Amino acid sequence: MRNNNLFLKNGSKIAIIGGGPAGSFFAHFASRYAAETGIDVSIKIFDRKSFCQRGPRGCNMCAGVISENLFNKLEEEGINIAEFCVQRKIEAYCFYTQDDSVFLHHPVSGHTPKIVTVFRGNGPMQSPHEGNISFDDFLLNHVEKQGVEVIFEIVKRLKLPSKKGGPVKVIFGERKSGKEFEADLVVGAFGVNTGMMEKIGQMDFGYKPPKTVRTCQCEIMLSPEHIEKAFGNNVFVFALGKKELKFASITPKADYVTVNLVGRQDLTRNNLIDFLNHQAVKRLMPKDWEIPKSFCMCISKIPVSYAKHPYTDRIVVLGDASISRSYKSGIESAFNMAKLSAYTAFKCGVSEKALMNGYFKPAKRALARDNLYGIMMLKINDFLSSQRQIANANIRIIKSDKDKETANQINEILWNMLTGNAPYKEIFYKAMKPRLVLKMLPIDAFAWVRQKWDDVGAWLRRN
The missing domain is CATH 3.30.9 (D-Amino Acid Oxidase; Chain A, domain 2)
Known part of the structure; x- marks a missing residue:
């Protein structure tokens, strides 16, 4: 039987903990799906950090590369990155x-x-530089124009309802203040570099943070x-x-x-x-x-792994503190998972079962399985790049005009690995193509022998 108490409706309140990309993307999609379904909701983003500040106070600890996949997806959503960013x-x-x-x-x-x-x-x-060049602040300004309210205060803890299906209490504010906000949906978009992850893990609904x-x-x-x-x-x-x-x-x-x-x-x-x-x-x-x-x-x-059970009635955790692509494309993963979780909340409901079936299971199919291929590719890359002679041999092939097909194949594999432009599974199967393997195996084997010979020579010189 449908429990109407666990569906968003007119007057529902959404609290997003974290003002980074995951939080802003969820707010963007929540605003869009609310308009599509014809319901009026209130959306608040809580984050103590102001990204307008320079240095550590405004930093979100990231290399800051926007991939082509993400760039295109943002344009499709009408989010055109400002030139000043x-x-x-x-x-x-x-x-x-x-x-x-x-x-x-x-x-x-x-x-x-x-x-x-x-x-x-x-x-x-x-x-x-002069002015504000923050990408994260640009995203916050974007969702503020959609009617989202940004509250620059810290969330201290969450309090689950005493009665099943009731709203979740968000306790926030500086120092001894204990302001409360009752939310029909709480979105954890706080990442892995805050204490909020551990606090959620202590709430006894099964959440276990990623390694x-x-x-x-x-x-x-x-x-x-x-x-x-x-x-x-x-x-x-x-x-x-x-x-x-x-x-x-x-x-x-x-x-x-x-x-x-x-x-x-x-x-x-x-x-x-x-x-x-x-x-x-x-x-x-x-x-x-x-x-x-x-x-x-x-x-x-x-x-380097994904969280366990990042959801319960009226609470969903996304971004790095939930599940994302290993080592690459963290902002794009946040975009994809924000879209998936927001769609689930508005179309399927905010019950534990709805969030599991609509968000987390599809997310695991999309990312967790692909990450297994990523682990294999990274191990192969670790070995090849750690061997000086093998790395040099691969570079010579890419530079050579003698075998353009092999050079282009290696270029494509490395490009997609470094940019995150393709799923790990796709990269893995391209790397395992029989022609490429048969071509590279003797070259890499010979380079490996040379490497070992160099290692032995270096050892003899030291001793």
């Missing part, structure tokens, strides 16, 4: 090893990718002239044989570059300093460049 338009990725480098381009010849870099907050503390790993990120100020000369409109991705690193990149902005490191385990500032001191990295910096004594940096968490 765009720091740089990316044309290519540069795969950089200890000895060589190669530029990777969009697999479709002549296509100009719609990839842009942004600051999630209002830029680093020392940034010389996380600590990453390292910093903003390095360089002259616009040097950034244009050394980096251009290209994101640099590094395979330097460092076993502790799973992914390392430098993303150019207007007068900064963003360094982003992801490790197999938690990273520290020492890992960042070690990376910046590597000769391959220093070759991209100005002559006689030294690491600044102070710069904007953060140690932030990213999910």
Whole structure:
């Protein structure tokens, strides 16, 4: 029997905890579906952080690359990224090893990718720009125009109803104040870098946060002239044989570059300093460049698994604290899951069963299974990029004019892995094509033997 108390209707109140992209995207779709279904709802976003501020107070701890898939989806929704948010338009990725480098381009010849870099907050503390350039604040302004109210206060806790089907109480406010807001739907869009995740986990409805790993990120100020000369409109991705690193990149902005490191385990500032001191990295910096004594940096968490049971009656958790694509396209995942969960809430209801069947099960089918292919591809990539000779052999093939078909196949696989332009499953099957495997197997095997020979020689010299 349909329980009308667990459906949104005229006068329903929605509380969104978190003003980042996941929260703004849910507010956008909730506004749209409310209009489509002809019901009048009140939507409030709660977030203590103001993205108008510079430095850590406004930062949302992200490299700030808007993928082409997301760019196109935003345009379809009428969300056209303001030019003042765009720091740089990316044309290519540069795969950089200890000895060589190669530029990777969009697999479709002549296509100009719609990839842009942004600051999630209002830029680093020392940034010389004027005005507000925050992407996250741009999204909040967009949903405010749709009638959404943004409340810049912290949510302290949630209180489940004593009677099944009743509203959830949101307790918010600074310090000793304990304001209350009764919500017919609470959306957890708070990410994995806040204490709210643990508080939700203590509410005894079954929510278990995802496992996380600590990453390292910093903003390095360089002259616009040097950034244009050394980096251009290209994101640099590094395979330097460092076993502790799973992914390392430098993303150019207007007068900064963003360094982003992801490790197999938690990273520290020492890992960042070690990376910046590597000769391959220093070759991209100005002559006689030294690491600044102070710069904007953060140690932030990213999910490496998905949450368990991120829903109950009138509560749904989305974004990084729920389920997202592993290691790539976090903002796009937030967009997709916000759309799916908002559609479920308005079309199917806000009961635990409705949110499970309409949101979480489809999300697991779309992302969790694909992430398994991603894990396999990342392990293959970890091995190949950690072997100096194999990495160099693959770069030589991409650069060579002798076998364009193989070069284009490898370029496409690497492009899609780095940009998140295709599902991991699709990338995996393209990498496992018999012709490509038969072509690369002897080349990589020979390079592996050379690598082992080099390793033995290095060991003998040390001893």
